[in-house]
Amino acid sequence: MNRQELVKEIFDKKSFLCVGLDTDLKKVPTHLLNEEDPIFAFNKAIIDATADYCVAYKPNLAFYEAFGVKGIMAFEKTIDYLNKHYPHHFVIADAKRGDIGNTSAMYARTFFEEYNLDALTVAPYMGEDSVKPFLGYEDKWVILLALTSNKGSLDFQMTEDKDGERLFEKVLKKSQEWGDDTNMMYVVGATQGEMFKDIRKCAPTHFLLVPGVGAQGGSLQDVCKYGMTADCGLLVNSSRGIIYASQGEDFAEVAAQKAHELQQEMAAELERIER
């Protein structure tokens, strides 16, 4: 999916919500455990219930890999289901990959060619040749970790160099030599709302994937106030706050309610943009 198509979806649906499919077998409602593939059954129900309110889905691969072959099969089924039934949703594999060039090239082939995903999260530590193999695919995106939502983000990402430039700023700037705002986004955690001002100084037009709203405590209003661009420029992710809002038989219904609430808040934010 290219940028124009993504932006169209956002304004058509009045939503820039990404639903995080961090599906943990230990938290799936018990009545689903009798299904042949409880993880996929859960995802399918969540997707069908929330599709009207979101523009993107983001399965975090760690949750699937944790269950070995069974987990990967559930991941593949989920991706197939999205590709077939929701081709206008933007699908992100949250994988945080990054390896030497020939290895990154293998990952790129898997995620973009075999799975036909729209985007993949990538870790920047290994630099240019670990990121570039992902940038050669038309209408596919790298989402590079810049400033994450966790406490450990302070350990290295905030380190200032001799000129006062912090590591996450260096990542934002340096990576713009490799890709642009049509094939690269950045992960920026919502838990540090005012930091979006600094982010937008380095990356004024790039889309940002924003985790940390909801369970991790970030504010949607702050993110929009400091981070929104003329064509939105934001995908705000919520995982636990939606998919585990109820762990009873009504889990999908309650997930839909939570997604709808977020969509309505987002619609209000989008109204401030003149188009």
Place this chain on the structure above:
Amino acid sequence: MNRQELVKEIFDKKSFLCVGLDTDLKKVPTHLLNEEDPIFAFNKAIIDATADYCVAYKPNLAFYEAFGVKGIMAFEKTIDYLNKHYPHHFVIADAKRGDIGNTSAMYARTFFEEYNLDALTVAPYMGEDSVKPFLGYEDKWVILLALTSNKGSLDFQMTEDKDGERLFEKVLKKSQEWGDDTNMMYVVGATQGEMFKDIRKCAPTHFLLVPGVGAQGGSLQDVCKYGMTADCGLLVNSSRGIIYASQGEDFAEVAAQKAHELQQEMAAELERIER
């Protein structure tokens, strides 16, 4: 496997060789493609041929994930085979993971409990809470990326802060607040031999996992000269230089020869250590 056991293996075998199982279906000898599981058939042959000359194996997960469910099954079979037939070899999943705490905890459970691996490579960008969940397992290891062997390592890892400390040095120092030399190693690329002097200033006793000897051009002699400790402190990895040394029917035999050559060079280096 704990440090004493690993060191004993090294001195018993006079080898600190790690064989990288970066198995690519496109490079597997054609006569294996008729096998039910060509990736596993290749790995099994390589392992049986090289086990006498190495102390560790390191499958890089990217290569297995690239083939979806089939790849993960081959990975699991390889791990099972190693656990059953070569319990005294140190097995590293080269996964370069690193995510927020609850996600890292899922990865840790999979790799250490389900697969019973000895070690996992982890990327440091997200800081303490992305690394710590891996450190709570007895006789299991985190191998943290510090200074990698690729060109892109110059992009961020060499960035100096206000006090002249480079990012890889900060990673080495900061991470010693989280773990010690009995549960943490570092990835340090061989392509920058003299850098081992600086590494040893920050981490004098930690084991280092060293890729980049062979295909990537690093020198074993330099690595040993600047990086070896009183109990060796090195695991030197070779992947392509061993497993693809021949792509004919004699691939395993030639792999054994290459591993044996490296083992003999290593034996000479180990003789310089008085024990």
